[in-house]
Amino acid sequence: MAKVKTTFFCQNCxxxxxxxxxxxxxxxxxNTIVEEVIQxxxxxxxxxxxxxxxxxxxxxxxxxNAIDASEDARLDTIDKEFNRVLGGGVVPGSLIxxxxxxxxxxxxxxxxxALKLQYKTLYVxxxxxxxxxxxxxxxxxxxxxxxxILTETKTQNIFKQIEDLKPDIVVIDSIQTLHSDYIESSSGxxxxxxxxxxxxxxxxxxxxxxxILIGHITKDGxxxxxxxxxxxxxxxxxxxxxxNHVFRILRANKNRFGSTNEIGIYEMQGSGLREVSNxxxxxxxxxxxxxxxxxxxxxxxxxxPLMIEVQALVSTAVYGTPQRSATGFNAKxxxxxxxxxxxxxxxxxxxxxxxxxxxGGITVDDPAIDLAVVAAILSSNExxxxxxxxxxxxxxxxxxxxxxxxxxxxxxxxxxxLGFSTxxxxxxxxxxLKNTGIKIQLISKIEDLVxxxx
Ligand code: TYD
Ligand code: MG
Numbered sequence: 001m002a003k004v005k006t007t008f009f010c011q012n013c014x015x016x017x018x019x020x021x022x023x024x025x026x027x028x029x030x031n032t033i034v035e036e037v038i039q040x041x042x043x044x045x046x047x048x049x050x051x052x053x054x055x056x057x058x059x060x061x062x063x064x065n066a067i068d069a070s071e072d073a074r075l076d077t078i079d080k081e082f083n084r085v086l087g088g089g090v091v092p093g094s095l096i097x098x099x100x101x102x103x104x105x106x107x108x109x110x111x112x113x114a115l116k117l118q119y120k121t122l123y124v125x126x127x128x129x130x131x132x133x134x135x136x137x138x139x140x141x142x143x144x145x146x147x148x149i150l151t152e153t154k155t156q157n158i159f160k161q162i163e164d165l166k167p168d169i170v171v172i173d174s175i176q177t178l179h180s181d182y183i184e185s186s187s188g189x190x191x192x193x194x195x196x197x198x199x200x201x202x203x204x205x206x207x208x209x210x211x212i213l214i215g216h217i218t219k220d221g222x223x224x225x226x227x228x229x230x231x232x233x234x235x236x237x238x239x240x241x242x243x244n245h246v247f248r249i250l251r252a253n254k255n256r257f258g259s260t261n262e263i264g265i266y267e268m269q270g271s272g273l274r275e276v277s278n279x280x281x282x283x284x285x286x287x288x289x290x291x292x293x294x295x296x297x298x299x300x301x302x303x304x305p306l307m308i309e310v311q312a313l314v315s316t317a318v319y320g321t322p323q324r325s326a327t328g329f330n331a332k333x334x335x336x337x338x339x340x341x342x343x344x345x346x347x348x349x350x351x352x353x354x355x356x357x358x359x360g361g362i363t364v365d366d367p368a369i370d371l372a373v374v375a376a377i378l379s380s381n382e383x384x385x386x387x388x389x390x391x392x393x394x395x396x397x398x399x400x401x402x403x404x405x406x407x408x409x410x411x412x413x414x415x416x417x418l419g420f421s422t423x424x425x426x427x428x429x430x431x432x433l434k435n436t437g438i439k440i441q442l443i444s445k446i447e448d449l450v451x452x453x454x
Contacts, residue, residue, distance in 0.1 A: 006036065008035050036191045038184060077089060079113050092209070093207070093208040094257065096210065097175070097229065098214050100238060100239035100240060101240070106239055109239065109266070110173065111123060111136055116144070119169055120168045121147045121170075122171070124150045124172050126177030127173055133149050133151075139272065154180070155196050158172075162209075169212070172212070175193055175213045176188040179196065197233070201232060201233075213233070237252055238251045238253050242362075245362075247267060247282075248267070251302070263301050279304075279306055283309060285359065290386070292382070292383045293376055294376060294385070295309075295376035295379065296308070297373075298368065305410050306414075308369065310359075310376045311358075312356050312376035314354050316352060327358060329363070334356055340374075345447060345450055347378070367405065368393045370396040372393075382454055387421075390424065391420045393408060393412075394425050396446065402426040402443050402444055408429045408431060409433050411425075416436055416437050422441050424441045
């Protein structure tokens, strides 16, 4: 039997060491180095096209104009949201990593896409049996004759099947369940993940077949496995959302072939994920009566305008220290806005409990939501409803000034489209829109807002 070879890997950054040490010299983390059994083969595995492909394809330098990029037509995934996030479809030969919390819907999303594709697709699952996948497919009511399901975890066997089937696109659920014969450590270990990804990259680049990998994420939200996994692939997508709510957001954290500003929005239904092409209409509850403490913000998620409802509740504090709680909004920012209201506009909120909630279970980082937060708090404090067709898009500064926000025109147009009558924005925004059906109310100080809405 061959001698068992072991190496030490840092679980955090993937650096390799000949012997154990307490601290990783590369990333400076302590106690992250573990021993893993490896057995490097003499030859690497992916060699379908030819073992001497490197000689055949020895590349020559070319001027940028001489390079032909036309054959890189992207594969249309039919799913509009997925296409948008990728920058217009899947690039042949690219490796896409989709990460997300357990149960968020990664397998559902990719199975759904695989079953919609017009191309020959191989869906490899190391997590579920073929029967379970069939049950899921029945649930999402999708069906076609071009998607093949394989339950396998050994890369060598997967490549054998690929050689027979010659698929146009490969989906792997998930990278953590794969293992290669050439490495002896268990599936999910750093060395296995690295080796399997390397084999898949080689396969993808040599055959121009795109591969989509599902990756688990760790407790602190990073994709499990070495950080270099994210460097190795072309695109890193993140599927996120609150599991108790129906909305799911797909973001690109890295994209070699497109912008990372685009997002895709889905709604999880009993029968799979539905693409949400007009999210604003769902996020704003259409109530007839006007309620105090509600305000609508015109925010941007990536490049997409999104109208979001903010709810605030201000009540007299029963305990000595007033409570402040924010869902979907940064609690520190809430405290700051309360301090601004207290100091600049004279509201005595220091003795009040303040609760803030962004409806729909989404989290907003866009500073343009500030003004709506302030308006909702004032409205709840006075117990007087804001006019239903008002909306807000501006940042609030420490001295109570209303600051301009980016892409304000896009927000105004979205608000107009949804039938709002007035939008409050900063006086310092340059707006060249003319003849809008919506009134653009320019304000410069928090006092201006107070005089308008109370
Ligand atoms: P899944 O795709 O298995 O999550 P992941 O692969 O990210 O771990 O999604 C599982 C969740 O989605 C599960 O809690 C049930 C829910 N679900 C629906 O609500 N509707 C559906 O049609 C399907 C297939 C799943
Ligand atoms: Mg899954």
